[in-house]
Amino acid sequence: MTETHTWSYDGTELAWLQAALERPGQREGHVVGELVPGGFDAYLRVFHRFDASDGSGRTRSWRERAEAAGRPFHAEMSHGPLLQDADGPDADVRWLADSGQPDVGTRRALARCLGRVTGEQPVLFAYDLAALLWGAPEPLVRRSSLAGLDSSRPFVAAEVGLDAEYEEITGPEFWWPEDRSWVVTSDYDLLSTYVGCSAEAAALILADDGIEALPVTPGTRVDLAADDANSR
Template sequence: MLRIGRAAAGISYGIPVGAVVPLGFEAYVRVFHPAEGGEDGGEPIFWSEVAEWAGRRVHPLMQWEAISRPAPGFGAGPKPWKEDPPVGRCPDDTLAALAEHLERFTETPETTWVCVWDGFTSVGPLIRHAPRVRLPGRTYALLRAPLDVVAEGIVRGGVWTPGPNLWWPDDRAWCVATEVDFRWTFVAGSRGLIASIAGDTRLEALETRPEHRCDVGSDMINVLNDESH
């Protein structure tokens, strides 16, 4: 059974990964939504490139607001990005790459359950009239579709735009969560799936754990780096 709740004892503040994506899986990965740069603004820019420019450290709990702010003595040249990473929406190319891995690690790719946050305004009648799923702090429209339709619907600007926010196959082999306030996507699944995603050079993905914090105040490494100067 998929379960979202407390990730571990000892978490007394902040938002843990296990409050966003279900507990009980073998492994977890955080896929960072790229920023956009280049002359036309469409070139994906990884967080690691921004962190290098800003003199920041890359780690699984890093936050965009921390790594994009130059440390003392850094950031003298032009910043390498034009648009910040999208919030609450997994970029098309990132979603398409993820779908390639996800399809190999489920026996039910023909049936995927999709939750789209019902607070989005740019949705069609399919989402407006769908049944609702209520979780703490969020209400979603629930839809069902083959995995390839879920991915291609985003890539082609179809019915899922701007979701999906929470989705999983019928056999519950994995779960993907793009929280509406975050600039990244979590994937929970088998160790094989997570290793496959983390090793894909098209993606910027770092393994994480359910007890890791993921709220805006979680990047203590780069905050403490500021305070040490």
């Protein structure tokens, strides 16, 4: 007889967060509320920087790529029109950003900003889809300090029996402090991270030169079809 396992959040550290998220289909398209719980003073979209595919090590922000492509830079923009220049010296270069996690510089700057309002309290780093795909019986959550952010990937790799450098393990998918005063979500299928936080934390993030972010709302769409301004 084949044994089946039902994926459940009951009794796990992720239960409160999953219960607070909007369910798909409540609004048109997919929205921020499906990624970050409601009730925060501010919501932000944090963009994952683009890397040139030619091995040059060059990076570009979304605003820079939008300007190069002659496209408006806005909170619901899609990456599609920004991947390649129509002409010019970089016409053959594709610009790629990581899905599922921000680049290292953005990630560390985000942790630095949040640390200024979080203090020394513990932070929880959670893996949901990764844990499910690699056979864990329930979501994997590591309780640490904000300094433990970068070590969460080898943690989940060890838990599911994979090499710490396995390229498909990114994340964490969710992280939040013990007092739940903010939540960061890096969905495996998205090129931006979404944050719910206080107005104070949002101001710090928006002012940080190491982070490219725009204010959003729980109703801001995150799916590719949302970018009406760049679909023309």
